[in-house]
Amino acid sequence: MIRLPIPVRAVLLAAVLALGSLAAPAPALAVNPDEMLPDPALEARARDISKHLRCLVCQNQSIDDSDAGLAKDLRVLVRERIKAGDSNDEVIAFIVDRYGDYVLLNPPVKKSTIVLWAGPGIVAILGLLALFLFFRKRRGMTIASAQAPLSAEERARLAKILDGDEK
Amino acid sequence: MYLLPLVLFAVLAVYFAVGLTKDPKIIPSALIDKPAPTFDLPTIPGRKGDGFSTADLKKGQVSVVNVFASWCVPCRAEHPYINKLAEMGIVPVYGLNYKDTPDAALNWLSNLGDNYTAVGADISGRVGIDWGVYGVPETFIVDGKGRIRYKQTGPIVGDMLETKILPLIRAIQGGSQ
Numbered sequence: 001m002i003r004l005p006i007p008v009r010a011v012l013l014a015a016v017l018a019l020g021s022l023a024a025p026a027p028a029l030a031v032n033p034d035e036m037l038p039d040p041a042l043e044a045r046a047r048d049i050s051k052h053l054r055c056l057v058c059q060n061q062s063i064d065d066s067d068a069g070l071a072k073d074l075r076v077l078v079r080e081r082i083k084a085g086d087s088n089d090e091v092i093a094f095i096v097d098r099y100g101d102y103v104l105l106n107p108p109v110k111k112s113t114i115v116l117w118a119g120p121g122i123v124a125i126l127g128l129l130a131l132f133l134f135f136r137k138r139r140g141m142t143i144a145s146a147q148a149p150l151s152a153e154e155r156a157r158l159a160k161i162l163d164g165d166e167k
Numbered sequence: 168m169y170l171l172p173l174v175l176f177a178v179l180a181v182y183f184a185v186g187l188t189k190d191p192k193i194i195p196s197a198l199i200d201k202p203a204p205t206f207d208l209p210t211i212p213g214r215k216g217d218g219f220s221t222a223d224l225k226k227g228q229v230s231v232v233n234v235f236a237s238w239c240v241p242c243r244a245e246h247p248y249i250n251k252l253a254e255m256g257i258v259p260v261y262g263l264n265y266k267d268t269p270d271a272a273l274n275w276l277s278n279l280g281d282n283y284t285a286v287g288a289d290i291s292g293r294v295g296i297d298w299g300v301y302g303v304p305e306t307f308i309v310d311g312k313g314r315i316r317y318k319q320t321g322p323i324v325g326d327m328l329e330t331k332i333l334p335l336i337r338a339i340q341g342g343s344q
Contacts, residue, residue: 056194056301056302057301057302059191059192069266069292070292070296070301073291073292073293073296074296077293077296096197097197098197098198098296098297098298098299099194099197099299099301100194100195100196100197100299101197102194102195102197
Protein backbone atom coordinates (compact mmCIF):
# COMPACT_ATOMS: atom_id res chain seq x y z
CA MET A 1 0.00 0.00 0.00
CA ILE A 2 1.26 3.41 -0.97
CA ARG A 3 1.42 5.84 1.91
CA LEU A 4 0.17 9.23 0.73
CA PRO A 5 1.52 12.41 2.31
CA ILE A 6 -0.66 13.61 5.19
CA PRO A 7 -2.14 16.73 3.48
CA VAL A 8 -3.24 14.59 0.51
CA ARG A 9 -4.80 12.05 2.85
CA ALA A 10 -6.62 14.80 4.71
CA VAL A 11 -8.05 16.18 1.48
CA LEU A 12 -9.14 12.71 0.36
CA LEU A 13 -10.76 12.03 3.71
CA ALA A 14 -12.62 15.34 3.58
CA ALA A 15 -13.84 14.54 0.05
CA VAL A 16 -15.06 11.10 1.06
CA LEU A 17 -16.90 12.53 4.09
CA ALA A 18 -18.47 15.26 1.97
CA LEU A 19 -19.66 12.73 -0.61
CA GLY A 20 -20.97 10.48 2.13
CA SER A 21 -23.04 13.25 3.63
CA LEU A 22 -24.52 13.99 0.21
CA ALA A 23 -25.42 10.38 -0.43
CA ALA A 24 -27.13 9.74 2.87
CA PRO A 25 -29.21 12.65 4.11
CA ALA A 26 -30.44 11.39 7.48
CA PRO A 27 -34.23 11.87 7.59
CA ALA A 28 -35.66 12.80 10.97
CA LEU A 29 -37.83 9.75 11.64
CA ALA A 30 -40.65 9.67 14.14
CA VAL A 31 -40.59 5.88 13.94
CA ASN A 32 -38.25 4.59 16.61
CA PRO A 33 -36.05 1.60 15.82
CA ASP A 34 -37.58 -0.32 18.73
CA GLU A 35 -41.02 -0.03 17.14
CA MET A 36 -39.92 -1.51 13.84
CA LEU A 37 -40.73 -5.03 12.73
CA PRO A 38 -37.73 -7.27 12.05
CA ASP A 39 -39.15 -8.38 8.68
CA PRO A 40 -38.41 -5.56 6.17
CA ALA A 41 -41.42 -6.50 3.99
CA LEU A 42 -43.84 -6.26 6.93
CA GLU A 43 -42.15 -3.08 8.15
CA ALA A 44 -42.58 -1.55 4.67
CA ARG A 45 -46.30 -2.39 4.81
CA ALA A 46 -46.54 -0.82 8.27
CA ARG A 47 -44.82 2.35 7.01
CA ASP A 48 -47.17 2.50 4.04
CA ILE A 49 -50.28 2.12 6.23
CA SER A 50 -48.97 4.64 8.77
CA LYS A 51 -48.46 7.26 6.06
CA HIS A 52 -52.19 7.18 5.33
CA LEU A 53 -53.38 7.49 8.91
CA ARG A 54 -53.83 10.87 10.52
CA CYS A 55 -52.36 11.62 13.90
CA LEU A 56 -55.42 12.74 15.89
CA VAL A 57 -53.45 14.93 18.24
CA CYS A 58 -51.59 17.00 15.65
CA GLN A 59 -54.14 16.47 12.87
CA ASN A 60 -52.15 17.45 9.82
CA GLN A 61 -49.41 14.91 10.22
CA SER A 62 -49.58 11.21 9.56
CA ILE A 63 -48.85 8.88 12.46
CA ASP A 64 -45.69 7.97 10.56
CA ASP A 65 -44.47 11.58 10.91
CA SER A 66 -45.70 12.44 14.34
CA ASP A 67 -43.90 12.31 17.66
CA ALA A 68 -47.15 12.41 19.66
CA GLY A 69 -47.68 9.64 22.19
CA LEU A 70 -50.91 8.49 20.59
CA ALA A 71 -49.23 8.34 17.17
CA LYS A 72 -46.59 6.03 18.64
CA ASP A 73 -49.28 3.85 20.21
CA LEU A 74 -51.09 3.64 16.88
CA ARG A 75 -47.87 2.78 15.03
CA VAL A 76 -47.26 -0.05 17.47
CA LEU A 77 -50.88 -1.16 17.08
CA VAL A 78 -50.60 -1.17 13.26
CA ARG A 79 -47.54 -3.41 13.55
CA GLU A 80 -49.31 -5.71 15.99
CA ARG A 81 -52.23 -6.14 13.61
CA ILE A 82 -49.83 -6.89 10.74
CA LYS A 83 -48.03 -9.47 12.86
CA ALA A 84 -51.43 -10.98 13.73
CA GLY A 85 -51.91 -11.54 9.99
CA ASP A 86 -54.25 -8.69 9.07
CA SER A 87 -54.25 -7.39 5.51
CA ASN A 88 -53.59 -3.67 4.96
CA ASP A 89 -57.32 -3.01 4.56
CA GLU A 90 -58.10 -4.91 7.76
CA VAL A 91 -55.55 -2.88 9.72
CA ILE A 92 -57.02 0.36 8.40
CA ALA A 93 -60.58 -0.84 9.13
CA PHE A 94 -59.51 -1.65 12.69
CA ILE A 95 -58.36 1.93 13.26
CA VAL A 96 -61.34 3.46 11.40
CA ASP A 97 -63.74 1.46 13.62
CA ARG A 98 -62.32 3.32 16.61
CA TYR A 99 -61.59 6.79 15.26
CA GLY A 100 -63.88 7.12 12.23
CA ASP A 101 -63.08 8.19 8.67
CA TYR A 102 -61.35 11.21 10.14
CA VAL A 103 -58.14 9.19 10.63
CA LEU A 104 -57.85 8.61 6.91
CA LEU A 105 -55.71 11.29 5.28
CA ASN A 106 -57.36 10.28 2.01
CA PRO A 107 -61.11 10.47 2.70
CA PRO A 108 -63.24 7.71 1.11
CA VAL A 109 -65.82 8.55 -1.54
CA LYS A 110 -69.25 8.20 0.07
CA LYS A 111 -72.47 10.14 0.40
CA SER A 112 -71.17 12.52 3.05
CA THR A 113 -67.96 13.30 1.12
CA ILE A 114 -69.39 13.54 -2.39
CA VAL A 115 -69.33 17.37 -2.32
CA LEU A 116 -65.69 17.24 -1.29
CA TRP A 117 -64.73 14.94 -4.16
CA ALA A 118 -67.04 16.24 -6.89
CA GLY A 119 -66.91 19.93 -5.88
CA PRO A 120 -63.72 20.96 -7.73
CA GLY A 121 -64.85 19.15 -10.91
CA ILE A 122 -68.26 20.80 -10.80
CA VAL A 123 -66.73 24.23 -10.26
CA ALA A 124 -64.30 23.63 -13.16
CA ILE A 125 -67.18 22.56 -15.46
CA LEU A 126 -69.20 25.64 -14.46
CA GLY A 127 -66.18 27.83 -15.14
CA LEU A 128 -65.60 26.28 -18.59
CA LEU A 129 -69.30 26.67 -19.36
CA ALA A 130 -69.18 30.35 -18.37
CA LEU A 131 -66.07 30.88 -20.54
CA PHE A 132 -67.70 29.11 -23.48
CA LEU A 133 -70.85 31.23 -23.22
CA PHE A 134 -68.80 34.41 -22.88
CA PHE A 135 -66.68 33.75 -25.97
CA ARG A 136 -69.62 32.55 -28.04
CA LYS A 137 -71.48 35.73 -27.26
CA ARG A 138 -68.48 37.89 -28.12
CA ARG A 139 -67.81 36.04 -31.37
CA GLY A 140 -71.50 36.31 -32.26
CA MET A 141 -71.26 40.04 -31.75
CA THR A 142 -68.18 40.37 -33.99
CA ILE A 143 -69.71 38.26 -36.75
CA ALA A 144 -72.96 40.17 -36.58
CA SER A 145 -71.22 43.52 -36.92
CA ALA A 146 -69.01 42.17 -39.72
CA GLN A 147 -71.96 40.90 -41.70
CA ALA A 148 -74.09 44.01 -41.44
CA PRO A 149 -74.35 45.80 -44.82
CA LEU A 150 -72.48 49.09 -45.13
CA SER A 151 -74.34 52.24 -44.38
CA ALA A 152 -74.67 54.92 -47.07
CA GLU A 153 -72.03 56.99 -45.28
CA GLU A 154 -69.59 54.05 -45.19
CA ARG A 155 -70.20 53.29 -48.88
CA ALA A 156 -69.49 56.87 -49.83
CA ARG A 157 -66.23 56.79 -47.82
CA LEU A 158 -65.24 53.45 -49.38
CA ALA A 159 -65.82 54.85 -52.86
CA LYS A 160 -63.58 57.80 -52.01
CA ILE A 161 -60.81 55.49 -50.79
CA LEU A 162 -61.04 53.34 -53.91
CA ASP A 163 -60.87 56.46 -56.07
CA GLY A 164 -57.70 57.39 -54.24
CA ASP A 165 -59.10 60.68 -52.92
CA GLU A 166 -58.62 59.81 -49.27
CA LYS A 167 -55.26 58.91 -47.89
CA MET B 168 -76.00 39.05 -14.40
CA TYR B 169 -74.15 41.87 -12.61
CA LEU B 170 -75.47 40.42 -9.32
CA LEU B 171 -73.79 37.05 -9.90
CA PRO B 172 -70.37 37.93 -8.39
CA LEU B 173 -72.11 39.47 -5.39
CA VAL B 174 -74.26 36.37 -4.89
CA LEU B 175 -71.20 34.12 -5.24
CA PHE B 176 -69.34 36.22 -2.70
CA ALA B 177 -72.26 36.09 -0.25
CA VAL B 178 -72.57 32.29 -0.57
CA LEU B 179 -68.84 31.78 0.01
CA ALA B 180 -68.78 34.27 2.89
CA VAL B 181 -71.61 32.45 4.70
CA TYR B 182 -69.97 29.10 4.02
CA PHE B 183 -66.62 30.20 5.45
CA ALA B 184 -68.23 32.04 8.37
CA VAL B 185 -70.02 28.83 9.42
CA GLY B 186 -66.76 26.92 8.97
CA LEU B 187 -64.93 29.31 11.29
CA THR B 188 -67.37 28.63 14.14
CA LYS B 189 -66.45 24.94 14.15
CA ASP B 190 -63.55 23.65 16.20
CA PRO B 191 -61.42 21.41 13.98
CA LYS B 192 -59.90 19.80 17.09
CA ILE B 193 -63.23 18.20 17.98
CA ILE B 194 -63.49 14.99 16.01
CA PRO B 195 -66.89 13.29 15.96
CA SER B 196 -66.73 9.91 17.66
CA ALA B 197 -67.10 6.85 15.46
CA LEU B 198 -68.55 4.98 18.43
CA ILE B 199 -71.82 6.84 19.01
CA ASP B 200 -74.70 4.34 19.27
CA LYS B 201 -72.21 1.48 19.16
CA PRO B 202 -71.60 -0.94 22.03
CA ALA B 203 -68.82 0.08 24.40
CA PRO B 204 -65.58 -1.78 23.68
CA THR B 205 -64.82 -5.01 25.49
CA PHE B 206 -62.23 -4.62 28.23
CA ASP B 207 -61.49 -5.63 31.79
CA LEU B 208 -59.07 -3.41 33.66
CA PRO B 209 -57.82 -3.75 37.20
CA THR B 210 -57.95 -0.66 39.37
CA ILE B 211 -54.91 1.54 39.90
CA PRO B 212 -52.38 -0.52 41.88
CA GLY B 213 -52.67 0.63 45.52
CA ARG B 214 -56.18 2.07 45.18
CA LYS B 215 -58.93 0.56 47.28
CA GLY B 216 -61.99 -0.36 45.28
CA ASP B 217 -62.98 -2.11 42.10
CA GLY B 218 -61.50 -2.32 38.66
CA PHE B 219 -63.58 -1.38 35.67
CA SER B 220 -64.84 -3.62 32.89
CA THR B 221 -67.46 -3.75 30.13
CA ALA B 222 -69.74 -5.72 32.44
CA ASP B 223 -70.12 -2.62 34.67
CA LEU B 224 -71.74 -0.80 31.77
CA LYS B 225 -74.38 -3.45 31.09
CA LYS B 226 -76.15 -3.36 34.42
CA GLY B 227 -79.24 -1.67 32.99
CA GLN B 228 -78.48 1.84 34.15
CA VAL B 229 -77.07 4.84 32.39
CA SER B 230 -73.45 5.44 33.33
CA VAL B 231 -70.75 8.00 32.76
CA VAL B 232 -67.18 7.10 31.83
CA ASN B 233 -64.58 9.77 32.47
CA VAL B 234 -61.15 9.39 30.88
CA PHE B 235 -58.54 11.19 32.96
CA ALA B 236 -54.83 11.30 33.71
CA SER B 237 -52.71 13.01 36.31
CA TRP B 238 -50.51 14.50 33.57
CA CYS B 239 -53.50 16.13 31.93
CA VAL B 240 -53.88 19.78 32.97
CA PRO B 241 -57.52 20.31 31.89
CA CYS B 242 -58.45 17.15 33.84
CA ARG B 243 -57.47 18.99 37.00
CA ALA B 244 -59.90 21.80 36.16
CA GLU B 245 -62.60 19.30 35.32
CA HIS B 246 -62.25 16.99 38.30
CA PRO B 247 -64.37 18.98 40.81
CA TYR B 248 -67.29 18.78 38.37
CA ILE B 249 -66.81 15.03 37.96
CA ASN B 250 -66.78 14.71 41.76
CA LYS B 251 -69.95 16.76 41.93
CA LEU B 252 -71.67 14.58 39.33
CA ALA B 253 -70.67 11.45 41.25
CA GLU B 254 -71.92 12.96 44.53
CA MET B 255 -75.35 13.58 43.03
CA GLY B 256 -75.76 9.81 42.83
CA ILE B 257 -77.92 9.85 39.70
CA VAL B 258 -75.44 7.80 37.66
CA PRO B 259 -72.40 5.70 38.43
CA VAL B 260 -69.29 7.55 37.29
CA TYR B 261 -66.48 5.30 36.15
CA GLY B 262 -62.91 6.46 35.72
CA LEU B 263 -60.57 5.35 32.99
CA ASN B 264 -57.09 6.33 34.09
CA TYR B 265 -55.36 6.78 30.76
CA LYS B 266 -51.59 6.17 30.31
CA ASP B 267 -50.73 7.18 33.82
CA THR B 268 -48.18 6.03 36.35
CA PRO B 269 -49.95 4.45 39.34
CA ASP B 270 -48.15 6.58 41.96
CA ALA B 271 -48.93 9.84 40.19
CA ALA B 272 -52.56 8.80 39.66
CA LEU B 273 -53.02 7.82 43.32
CA ASN B 274 -51.45 11.04 44.49
CA TRP B 275 -53.65 13.04 42.12
CA LEU B 276 -56.83 11.29 43.31
CA SER B 277 -55.96 11.69 46.99
CA ASN B 278 -55.41 15.43 46.46
CA LEU B 279 -58.43 16.12 44.29
CA GLY B 280 -60.88 13.52 45.56
CA ASP B 281 -61.92 10.12 44.34
CA ASN B 282 -65.68 9.72 43.98
CA TYR B 283 -65.50 7.24 41.13
CA THR B 284 -67.70 4.16 41.38
CA ALA B 285 -64.74 2.22 39.98
CA VAL B 286 -61.51 3.08 38.21
CA GLY B 287 -59.70 1.09 35.53
CA ALA B 288 -55.98 1.65 35.05
CA ASP B 289 -55.22 1.71 31.34
CA ILE B 290 -51.47 2.00 31.66
CA SER B 291 -50.65 1.03 28.07
CA GLY B 292 -53.42 3.17 26.60
CA ARG B 293 -54.75 0.27 24.57
CA VAL B 294 -58.26 0.38 26.05
CA GLY B 295 -58.24 4.13 25.41
CA ILE B 296 -57.63 3.44 21.72
CA ASP B 297 -60.60 1.05 21.71
CA TRP B 298 -62.68 3.92 23.07
CA GLY B 299 -61.35 6.25 20.38
CA VAL B 300 -59.60 8.43 22.96
CA TYR B 301 -57.30 11.02 21.40
CA GLY B 302 -57.17 13.84 23.92
CA VAL B 303 -57.95 13.60 27.60
CA PRO B 304 -60.20 14.51 29.29
CA GLU B 305 -62.99 12.76 27.46
CA THR B 306 -66.32 11.78 28.95
CA PHE B 307 -68.80 9.25 27.59
CA ILE B 308 -72.44 8.68 28.46
CA VAL B 309 -73.34 5.00 28.11
CA ASP B 310 -76.92 3.73 28.19
CA GLY B 311 -78.23 0.78 30.19
CA LYS B 312 -77.49 -1.68 27.41
CA GLY B 313 -73.86 -0.65 27.29
CA ARG B 314 -74.09 1.45 24.14
CA ILE B 315 -72.14 4.71 23.89
CA ARG B 316 -74.64 7.51 23.40
CA TYR B 317 -72.59 10.66 23.78
CA LYS B 318 -68.99 11.74 23.87
CA GLN B 319 -67.67 14.95 25.35
CA THR B 320 -64.16 15.80 24.17
CA GLY B 321 -62.38 18.23 26.44
CA PRO B 322 -63.12 19.21 30.02
CA ILE B 323 -66.58 19.61 31.52
CA VAL B 324 -66.23 22.95 33.29
CA GLY B 325 -68.30 26.00 34.15
CA ASP B 326 -72.01 25.46 33.59
CA MET B 327 -71.54 22.57 31.14
CA LEU B 328 -72.54 19.99 33.74
CA GLU B 329 -75.90 21.67 34.31
CA THR B 330 -76.61 22.84 30.79
CA LYS B 331 -75.30 19.94 28.75
CA ILE B 332 -74.34 16.78 30.58
CA LEU B 333 -77.19 16.46 33.11
CA PRO B 334 -79.95 17.10 30.52
CA LEU B 335 -78.37 14.48 28.26
CA ILE B 336 -78.15 11.96 31.11
CA ARG B 337 -81.81 12.58 32.01
CA ALA B 338 -82.89 12.28 28.37
CA ILE B 339 -81.07 8.97 27.98
CA GLN B 340 -82.37 7.72 31.34
CA GLY B 341 -85.91 8.64 30.26
CA GLY B 342 -85.61 7.19 26.79
CA SER B 343 -83.88 3.88 26.85
CA GLN B 344 -84.30 2.24 30.21
